Amino acid sequence: MTDAALVHLDRRPDGVAVIRLDNGKVNSLSTALLGKLRAVIAELEADLPGAVVVTGNDRMFAAGADISEFGGPEEARAIGAAFLDALNALADLPRVTIAAIAGYALGGGCELALACDLRFAAESARLGQPEILLGIIPGGGGTQRLARLVGPSRAKDLIFTGRHVPAEEALAMGLVDRVVPAGELLETTLGYAAELARGPVVAHGLAKRAIDRGLDITLDGGLQLEQQLFVEVFTTEDSRIGVASFREHGPGKATFTGR
Known part of the structure; x- marks a missing residue:
């Protein structure tokens, strides 16, 4: 503190x-x-x-x-x-x-x-x-x-x-x-x-940016922003962990790293 x-x-x-x-x-x-x-x-x-x-x-x-x-x-x-x-x-x-x-x-x-x-x-x-x-x-x-x-x-x-x-x-x-x-x-x-x-915190940040910035622009602009960030999130370690865990164990079982 x-x-x-x-x-x-x-x-x-x-x-x-x-x-x-x-x-x-x-x-x-x-x-x-x-x-x-x-x-x-x-x-x-x-x-x-x-x-x-x-x-x-x-x-x-x-x-x-x-x-x-x-x-x-x-x-x-x-x-x-x-x-x-x-x-x-x-x-x-x-x-x-x-x-x-x-x-x-x-x-x-x-x-x-x-x-x-x-x-x-x-x-x-x-x-x-x-x-x-x-x-x-x-x-x-x-x-x-x-x-x-x-x-x-x-x-x-x-x-x-x-x-x-x-x-x-x-x-x-x-x-x-x-x-x-x-x-x-x-x-x-x-x-x-x-x-x-404990979750995929980088994805939280990207979702937050998509929502907050999207509210300030047109719907078309917001959809384009979402597409850009959707691609970006697939560069994270957590996306690879989450997709692999889903394929092997089903939803909600992944242990994320925050990266």
Whole structure:
């Protein structure tokens, strides 16, 4: 585990890397924390794990940006740049990333969760983009990632009203992918991540790229991208292991190397 304050990185023996936010009770996403988060992600980029879990504390995943840093347009530009730098890097990691959300994920905290591939929430979790209550709008990707995830109408409802969404409603609209009792959140998320980390992780990254990049281009362009990555995945050791194992033992029996 790193000794740096604000963000901790724990590389587990099962191949899962856990990023834990640690900025007081509310886990505000200050520019200092975002800088630490970007540094941790750079560390992961240099030595990729099998999967990544992002979490906060038992009461607060993250409350959002540090309001004390707000000012005028220049401050907004710096805060927005820090969010995009860190969250885009997280979204671009070629491994599965999962947000484990206990308590509140609001504003920038919700945007951090949206930058992950999957979101697991405790039954008591609440998510939202309440920036409008300050007379402002999301500036860390919320208007874009939220709309792509739950659709433009639902995104507009959440952003226009600033309301907090309870876990079960978030599950129903697709904002989170699984809801579990609070006491089981981390164990469930880590177990899921560990199972993925034992799998063909390079293929995970290629599938992730095909989905994420494909959403930003035309269907024809996305199909061409898929074909390119489909060919690329056959250069991996895991593809040879998986195909050979299927032929000999049937599906689901392969032991992958992550290469």
